[in-house]
Amino acid sequence: MGIFYDEIPSKPDLMGWIAKQKIFFVGTAPLSGDGNVNISPKGTVGSFHIADSTHVWYEDLTGSGSETIAHIEENERITIMFAAFEGAPRIVRLFGRGKSYFRGSPEYESYLPESAGRMxxxxxxxxxxVLRCSSTCGFSIPFMEYLKERETLDNWAAKKEVDTHFEVPLILPPTSDENQEDTPASTTTIPASKNDLRVYWARDNSHSIDGLPSLGTFINDRSSPPSKSKRCTSSSSPSHPPSFRLPSIRSVFSHAVVGGVVGGLVYGWEEGWIDVKMAVGLVGATGAWVVETMVGVPVPAPCCAMGM
Structure with missing residues (x-):
């Protein structure tokens, strides 16, 4: 059975346990009912920090998308989950409200001053x-051995940062379909290098796959929401149910049975073959059969007899 707390407790020492984990998962969602729910795995040891029992923060690293930031900018809802892959089984979730602070903002600088060593x-x-903390079992989570950190992101981003001058205002270089004359220029500012990390953020992290503004709200750019062709449109993506769907054979048969029983009851009642008690019993039995057939939920016999 899960245990819930109003904060990250010191007994049991969940803070110490969280600090030892090598990976955590972040879950967010847009307010739109047909928006895409997002779950992001976060690695890199040392990126997650516990300020106190009700406040945590993590260093957000460059990725192929920016769903988490887009969602919390819209509605602040966020859940962070940790799972034990070694030792005693345990799953810890932190439910809360999130805020994101882009690199270069005063808030970012206060959490991650340059002297602190940014990743x-x-x-x-x-x-x-953190509004609520839960600790549950995790008996089905497999044992997995930690080997080492992946270096791919570090190496890729480090090369990008060589050509990134965060102190200089960003002006995007023209794309292939833009005229060079349309690019703002002056004696003090020139278009950024195509290898500038901020160019990647502006063009690939500006919006969520649902079109919600993300890093584009922080960057002075010409970014726009992704076109429908660039959004998640693969066959594995969730889609709206069709407006018309052929009924199943089970559904047709069930409706036919119900229609036959109702017609028989009406005719039998008019002819005097069926009294109230028999009618109630027949309706109850038919209803129970429909529930068991269509939903798969067995109905107790007393309920059938009582017409419930």
Whole structure:
């Protein structure tokens, strides 16, 4: 059975346990009912920090998308989950409200001053006010051995940062369909290098796959929401149910049975073959059969007899 707390407890020492984990998962969602729910795995040891029992934050690194930031900018809802892959089984969830602070903002600088040693590709900090903490079992989570950190992101981002001058205002270089004359220029500002990390953020992290503004709200750019062709349109993506769907054979048969029983009851009642008690019993039995057939939920015999 899960245990819930109003904060991250010191007994049991969940703070110490969280600090030892090598990976955590972040869940967010847009307010739109047909928007895409997002779950992001977060690695890199040392990126997650516990400020106190009700406040945590993590260094957000560059990725192929920016769903988490887009969602919490819209509605602040966020859940962070940790799972034990070694030792005693345990799953810990932190439910809360999140805020994101882009690199270069005063808030980002206060959490991650340059002297603190930022990770390659650091683009923001995500700060979460913990409203509830839960600790559950995790008996089905497999044992897995930690080998080492992947270096791909660090190496890629480090190369990008060589050509990134965060102190200089960003002006995007023209794309292939833009005229060079349309690009703002002066004696003090020139278009950024195509290898500038901020160019990647502006063009690939500006909006969520649902079109919600993300890093584009922080960057002075010409970014726009992704076109429908660039959004998640693969066959594995969730889609709206069709407006018309052929009924199943089970559904047709069930409706036919119900229609036959109702017609028989009406005719039998008019002819005097069926009294009230028999009618109630027949309606109850038919209803129970429909529930068991269509929903798969067995109905107790007393309920059938009582017409419930």
């Amino acid at each position: 390659p590709g650091s683009r923001a900090v995500v700060v979460v006010e």
